[in-house]
Amino acid sequence: MAPIDLDAEVLRNTHLSAGYHVLVLAAPGIAAATRPGQFVMIRTTTGTDPLLRRPFSVFEILRDADGTPEAISILCKLVGPGTARLAGASAGDRLAVLGPLGKPFDLVAPPSEAWMVAGGVGLAPFAALTESLAALATPTRLFYGGRSRTDLFYLDWFEARGVRLDLATEDGTRGTHGRVTAPLEAALRVMPADRPLTIYVCGPEPMLKAVAALGRVHGRPSQVSTEQVMGCGLGGCYSCVVRVRDESGTPHFVRSCLNGPVFRGEDLVWE
């Protein structure tokens, strides 16, 4: 479906910690059309500073009592002036939201399992993905890493939906001490080869790279949600490129807003 631009009302802005919040936006048209892994471009001011919109994965697709999609939420991490404006948004404010944009995840169905791997705010696309996979009854696991236990959110939410959690924190305050790739690798090792699974991953680039490599080593397909700086989100500016191998194996730059943000880990060429 063609993306639309809504002057969306902020319904809630829930602060999870000093650096993270969940912003709920009334955006029925976008909520109805979004598939997991897609993103929106949000204008953070009506002026020209910051000038460009900011890309955010759609976190949850929220429905009214009848199940009609009426809102989306984004899980937002505070990093600069644009996200600072979003952190300060209050119910009743209005924000221009353009979407849905980009290629979604491919959903796997049983007997295949779905293993989601999230680093920090890389959790963002996995709430919507969980709901879609649940509708297919695909068994799901979430490998989720953060700096500290206070950087891990929505654990109950995922558990309530039957997702098996494997946590890791860099300071060891929750789950495995260290990177989330450790529990993932351990799990890949013990997973019988005849039980199919797909890895979904979102997070900082070194993690994406490591997880895609693990997938390759263990012969598991991966779907990697990339994050490039984006000017337009619509294919107009060629700012957001990643290097991808085409059928002939030749690497070239493709626009991650159009051909992604989700790519097959096998296709991505890391610099």
Next chain:
Amino acid sequence: MAPIDLDAEVLRNTHLSAGYHVLVLAAPGIAAATRPGQFVMIRTTTGTDPLLRRPFSVFEILRDADGTPEAISILCKLVGPGTARLAGASAGDRLAVLGPLGKPFDLVAPPSEAWMVAGGVGLAPFAALTESLAALATPTRLFYGGRSRTDLFYLDWFEARGVRLDLATEDGTRGTHGRVTAPLEAALRVMPADRPLTIYVCGPEPMLKAVAALGRVHGRPSQVSTEQVMGCGLGGCYSCVVRVRDESGTPHFVRSCLNGPVFRGEDLVWE
């Protein structure tokens, strides 16, 4: 006193009509130092658009129960992006406020009367002036014009302080039908020459010019509060000049932020 820059909390933002509001800012240091006719420069965003601060007359100086000045208010008219941001400010927001700036009105004491002439948002400096004149027991009148009755504010406030009101509206919905200069001229005509008075005026430039001329014709001194576009408010940029005659009668440009915004009507040279 040297101006200070405060990160002032918005205490209230009261909308008087679609185009006017009163913004109350916790600014004890500025409130204590301000004299009627002085102004403040307010930053309307933390970003760079709009870039420059905006000048506003100090409307009221607000005091706590013990009479200690603790806040100022500004009477603000919505005209563009900067004032739009101020119109949208809510209690708890913070705004950088620099002041007090500029030369205040000279206060007249009895037996002289003080006649204030305000056009639209030109009412702004006259609340503080009224309080200071009341302390001297100077008899005060306010000639106040607007487009319509819904553009006249704080009438009760002025009446409660013993100010005699002469209103005018361009659509005739309140007071004299037409410009505020009409009732002013009528009053000047009937005022015995031996009863001294000073005219204070603030409003759009054609009105300032007309009132200064009336003062001259009727042999009454006037104090004119000018409004020029201001870059800095501190004498740094030379943007805010008005033409003024010096002692020798030669006209030259002086900075209205330093030498004004209040000038003697006799000294101003209109283009």
Next chain:
Amino acid sequence: MNVDLCVRIGSLVLKNPLMSASGCFGYGLEYADIVDLSSLGAVVVKGLFLNEREGHQPPRIVETPSGMLNAIGLQGIGVHRFVREKMPELRRLGAVVIVNVCGSSLDEYVEVSRILSDVEGVAAIELNISCPNIKEGGIQFGCNLSSTHEVVSAVRRVTTLPLIPKLTPNVTSVSSFARAAEEAGADAVSLVNTFLAMAIDVDTRRPKLSNTMGGLSGPAIRPIAVRMVYECAQLVRIPVVGMGGISSARDVLEFMIAGATAVQIGTATFVDPFIWSTLRSGIEEYMARHNVGRVTDLVGSMERWI
């Protein structure tokens, strides 16, 4: 009030003065879903060389106050694939297509232009002698008066399409370049391309763009672009196509009053891809309010202070 938005660029009549700026609207088709391409005065497509180009390593853009830097490096599919893969659909959608032509050498400019001249549906050529982001060609031609004259003359000889050299603002006197282009047979000039600029990450002490430098676009540059359009329109007789930071109907009108016959919108379409209808209705409203029947009556209508 019924207002007439038509403008003329050489032999080309456009239904309105609004064009996409090259490099900011892909090949147009990316937007076909959300914008009726035939409703634009023209679709100016991304700069094309003879062959495909990879472009620069990311990061390719960085935001700056009210603007952005880009160093895309003219990634593109080359003129042949463009003609084969994009033109049929652009024709079908009724787009008036202007192709932004690049070259690393005079011969390449000529060759690409010659190829396009035979392609049905190509309405005009915008000659990009002003890209600040590539090593050879581009701005080299655009910063030297005799090279500008030379390349425009050479391309003029191989095409009857309206020819619109696109000028760089990175010169002392842009109007003398407009004049050189006019003398060499251009039908119009367009300006401004981006301003050569850079940004440094102070923590890593490296440029924020992989290419070190990039081109500044967006509202930040608008006042300089308006001045340059004004200067060119004062000096040349051919139409001037103005751009640089246009983000509202008032901005379009500002450029036209300064002397632009038509305008292009680049960076602002990133912020609002649906801007086209907003601009059109804003212009119409203004014309009705000010009782202007034909948009061309606004062109160069600025009055100076006495």
Next chain:
Amino acid sequence: MNVDLCVRIGSLVLKNPLMSASGCFGYGLEYADIVDLSSLGAVVVKGLFLNEREGHQPPRIVETPSGMLNAIGLQGIGVHRFVREKMPELRRLGAVVIVNVCGSSLDEYVEVSRILSDVEGVAAIELNISCPNIKEGGIQFGCNLSSTHEVVSAVRRVTTLPLIPKLTPNVTSVSSFARAAEEAGADAVSLVNTFLAMAIDVDTRRPKLSNTMGGLSGPAIRPIAVRMVYECAQLVRIPVVGMGGISSARDVLEFMIAGATAVQIGTATFVDPFIWSTLRSGIEEYMARHNVGRVTDLVGSMERWI
């Protein structure tokens, strides 16, 4: 960590690299109430001609996206009144005073510089050959390489004060002007002055400035200014004083890493007149965090991508 903020411009040692930009800080004394003038590296005062000047009619400034245009027209009290009325107090306050010298002719530049050379407390001369807002002089000298060389040489002959020609960005190659100034005996160059620009009120169809055109300053121009400072620093051996849109300590550092030995701050002081201490402590914090002992170690320290 104790950090050393001293920088050297010719024979002049400044206690830190922060200067006010000419025309943005009056004669310094306007700010004496709120800023300790002796805490600045230098106070660069408003441009001075030999005689008093009225300047242009208002409106003299207009805001633009992340920037502003000014056409003050160098209103000023002339060099004689400056020396008589302002210098004593500036000396008393311990300000390091750099005077921005203007002229409508080569002779005037020479004469004003000569007069200032004998004045106690004048620490250096900034030669304003780049003001876009006056009819004669100013930018005329600064847009022509041989005039630049000529005026700098002529002033060089009459003064031993550190001589800092201030360059205009409105040229194709600012670094060749830096080179011409260096060859003519300049001790440093400063850049950028403002970009020639304009804005039109579409309702009245008149320029927003009475002077039609003005100079663009503020954050909007920063990326172009950084690029120009970088280019000059690559080409000349004398120090470069950088400016254009600096509004934070990070911006100061960006210019220094690009190659500026010192910086000036103009427009941002309008927004925050108390900016000086914020900048100083921001630089100190950065140096401590990155373990940089002397601020001069940052100058020109940018690394390129491989």
